[in-house]
Amino acid sequence: MARKLFALCDANSFYASCERIFRPDLTRKAIVVLSNNDGCVVTRSAEAKALGIKNGTPAFRIADLVKSGKVIPFSSNYELYADISGRMMRTIGGLVPAIEPYSIDECFMDITGMPGDTTELLTTIRSRVLQWIGIPTCVSSARTKTLAKLANHLAKTYKGLHGVLDWESLEAKRQVRAMSLVPVEEVWGIGRRISSRLEEQGVRTALEFSRLPASLVRKQFGVTLERTHAELNGESCLALEVEAPPKQQILRSRSFAKPTKERAVVEAAVATHLAEAARILRTQKMAATVVEVFFQTNPFSARTPQYFAQGAAIFGRPTADTLKLTSAAESVVRAKWRDGFEIRKAGVMLAGLEDADRIEPDLFTKEDEEKSRALMRTLDSVNRRYGKGALVTGSSIASDKWQMSRGLLSPCYTTRWEDIPKVS
Numbered sequence: 001m002a003r004k005l006f007a008l009c010d011a012n013s014f015y016a017s018c019e020r021i022f023r024p025d026l027t028r029k030a031i032v033v034l035s036n037n038d039g040c041v042v043t044r045s046a047e048a049k050a051l052g053i054k055n056g057t058p059a060f061r062i063a064d065l066v067k068s069g070k071v072i073p074f075s076s077n078y079e080l081y082a083d084i085s086g087r088m089m090r091t092i093g094g095l096v097p098a099i100e101p102y103s104i105d106e107c108f109m110d111i112t113g114m115p116g117d118t119t120e121l122l123t124t125i126r127s128r129v130l131q132w133i134g135i136p137t138c139v140s141s142a143r144t145k146t147l148a149k150l151a152n153h154l155a156k157t158y159k160g161l162h163g164v165l166d167w168e169s170l171e172a173k174r175q176v177r178a179m180s181l182v183p184v185e186e187v188w189g190i191g192r193r194i195s196s197r198l199e200e201q202g203v204r205t206a207l208e209f210s211r212l213p214a215s216l217v218r219k220q221f222g223v224t225l226e227r228t229h230a231e232l233n234g235e236s237c238l239a240l241e242v243e244a245p246p247k248q249q250i251l252r253s254r255s256f257a258k259p260t261k262e263r264a265v266v267e268a269a270v271a272t273h274l275a276e277a278a279r280i281l282r283t284q285k286m287a288a289t290v291v292e293v294f295f296q297t298n299p300f301s302a303r304t305p306q307y308f309a310q311g312a313a314i315f316g317r318p319t320a321d322t323l324k325l326t327s328a329a330e331s332v333v334r335a336k337w338r339d340g341f342e343i344r345k346a347g348v349m350l351a352g353l354e355d356a357d358r359i360e361p362d363l364f365t366k367e368d369e370e371k372s373r374a375l376m377r378t379l380d381s382v383n384r385r386y387g388k389g390a391l392v393t394g395s396s397i398a399s400d401k402w403q404m405s406r407g408l409l410s411p412c413y414t415t416r417w418e419d420i421p422k423v424s
Ligand SMILES: [Mg+2]
Pocket: 010, 011, 012, 013, 014, 105, 106
């Protein structure tokens, strides 16, 4: 059998690159994307990095750079990023036998036994994603996922590689040299905590780590890191996980932009989370037996009275119907509501998930359930077609006071008709 060969495609400054696709005027501009509520910097374009802006910098610290036009800030436009991510994954999926989306902007591929020159294949993937989607990436390959990650880091760091690196094409002595240039904390699976423990023992680079005895790594750091160690030495331990295991529960929650004392605001937040959770439920072809709802005050605020409410509704027959789930969740909110508290966060959890196809039809409810499924299909297809939120339940739009402040949001170019760029 041919030796395994993994590839990895990872976007450069993904959120910032998404913002650039429809704004060619920003090609060489420093761009930052801000976290929820426009709090702090979460993504920087290369130009923003060159200005010395660090991830996690609070937005007010860069106010002067923004005012003088040196930095262009954006609110997080997750709808845009998720859509571009899907396009990127589908494009890559068309070029290789199997892919494993690993995060919003990167995926592993199994390219074992693919004909032709590997570096050429990596270059094709890179230029296809750039041409079709407009997102710059780095693409790497190696016999293990951990080495593919390492090679990707090198491709990102060294301009001369033009964004691609097949680790296996390097001579052994260049591999050794390359590993000696990578700080140990850049190795995939080695977090800050472990890297500082390693550094205390004088292990500073990927090379030094790879040369530790495996038994010592296992004894001090456990089997997970032993696997990382083996992978770094060329022994593949982590397979491509093509299909994510179905979720056992679906949780959606978020803090409000501002605390609220109004029940209608909390109900609207719960209904919005529920609509999204139920949509995910249906894409997984599951149905839920339990809907759990919670809302709470800010536990870190010493000056306001505290309240944490939690309750659940249980269904006799599992359901994936947004309307049924919403009305059950609303009764929970009503039952648990107490006036006078400043509610800061709300969320829902769908649990007791069952395979929707395996639920026995029930003679007395069959007709209702078929109608409900048809209605949900319509709801999902309208929202797919016209953008998330095109068709929503009444309760979720009763109030948007809980929504994040995203004053610097770009248009949803690819998912809302009214936001489609116009060419004049
Ligand atoms: Mg990335």
